[in-house]
Amino acid sequence: MDLKDKVVIVTGGAQGIGAALCRRFATAGARGVVVADRNLELACTVAQEIDGTAMACDVAQEDEIGRVVEQTVETYGPVDLFCSNAGIFGPLGGLEATDAQWRAALDVNFMAHVYAARAVVPAMCRRGQGYLVQMASAAGLLTHVGAAPYSVTKHAAVAWAEWLALSYREQGLRVSCICPLGVRTEMLAEDAYLAPVIGPTALSADQVAKCTVEGVREERFLILPHAEVGQHFERKATQYDRWLRGMAQLKARLEEDSPPSNARC
Numbered sequence: 021m022d023l024k025d026k027v028v029i030v031t032g033g034a035q036g037i038g039a040a041l042c043r044r045f046a047t048a049g050a051r052g053v054v055v056a057d058r059n060l061e062l063a064c065t066v067a068q069e070i071d072g073t074a075m076a077c078d079v080a081q082e083d084e085i086g087r088v089v090e091q092t093v094e095t096y097g098p099v100d101l102f103c104s105n106a107g108i109f110g111p112l113g114g115l116e117a118t119d120a121q122w123r124a125a126l127d128v129n130f131m132a133h134v135y136a137a138r139a140v141v142p143a144m145c146r147r148g149q150g151y152l153v154q155m156a157s158a159a160g161l162l163t164h165v166g167a168a169p170y171s172v173t174k175h176a177a178v179a180w181a182e183w184l185a186l187s188y189r190e191q192g193l194r195v196s197c198i199c200p201l202g203v204r205t206e207m208l209a210e211d212a213y214l215a216p217v218i219g220p221t222a223l224s225a226d227q228v229a230k231c232t233v234e235g236v237r238e239e240r241f242l243i244l245p246h247a248e249v250g251q252h253f254e255r256k257a258t259q260y261d262r263w264l265r266g267m268a269q270l271k272a273r274l275e276e277d278s279p280p281s282n283a284r285c
């Protein structure tokens with residue numbers, strides 16, 4: 021998709037990768053960029069910088085996503101591209117995570133993408149064109165060895181993006197799914213567990229945004245800002261048991277150095 025004159029919504033646009041995406045979409049010529057975030061104050065700062073519009077939105081609430089879409093249509097006209105980027109890291113562990121923590125991760129990292137698609141896909145199909153950019157993570161292809169809720173919900177995000185891409189392709193919908201490894205944002209700072217492994221190859225938020233805009237121009241489904249993720253994904257697909265053994269060794273090594281504080285076993 022050529023981004024010139026397009027109307028774009030970015031969730032989680034107030035900081036980190038989302039803010040970098042807003043800047044890149046604006047530079048690529050988008051006519052209207054809506055910075056949607058639960059942090060309205062920061063969203064306003066980004067919107068001012070790019071001459072866009074800030075909107076308060078908790079992506080875990082379907083009615084709030086619906087309202088952002090309605091207000092965008094009123095302000096700029098039909099939405100051309102919805103970039104569903106907001107996400108949370110959540111707790112370490114798997115068996116130790118509470119129901120509330122699982123639900124929070126599911127709501128923000130997965131259901132928000134479902135709400136976004138419900139809000140924009142029917143109109144996009146009627147117009148015969150539209151684009152969804154969904155943020156997942158390398159953890160959605162390869163698993164974060166320390167954090168089950170993050171891994172599982174990011175896998176769900178990849179599966180949902182895949183399903184949308186093949187279901188509505190004939191009606192003109194295009195979908196991209198972004199799966200970065202480490203990116204230098206507040207979220208990476210939160211992830212002390214994996215930082216020793218992914219920190220050294222971490223990219224800047226702007227590098228990820230640049231790669232995303234290129235992927236959208238080429239209408240590529242899988243956007244992998246770190247090339248090694250593609251190699252690991254291929255290894256997983258062709259040598260699954262070997263890959264699992266390697267990941268188990270990585271987990272054991274990381275936890276030998278610093279066991280997770282909430283580990284039960």
Ligand SMILES: NC(=O)c1ccc[n+]([C@@H]2O[C@H](COP(=O)([O-])OP(=O)(O)OC[C@H]3O[C@@H](n4cnc5c(N)ncnc54)[C@H](O)[C@@H]3O)[C@@H](O)[C@H]2O)c1
Binds near residue numbers: 077107204
């Ligand atoms: N940083 C990384 O290493 C990394 C790697 C792979 C994928 N990702 C993914 O990239 C996305 C952006 O992460 P980031 O690194 O920029 O994180 P970040 O914490 O810097 O920014 C996240 C943004 O999302 C917003 N947000 C969180 N929950 C929200 C909600 N319920 N409603 C609306 N806004 C909400 C926050 O206010 C913030 O502006 C996430 O989906 C994350 O999982 C990050």
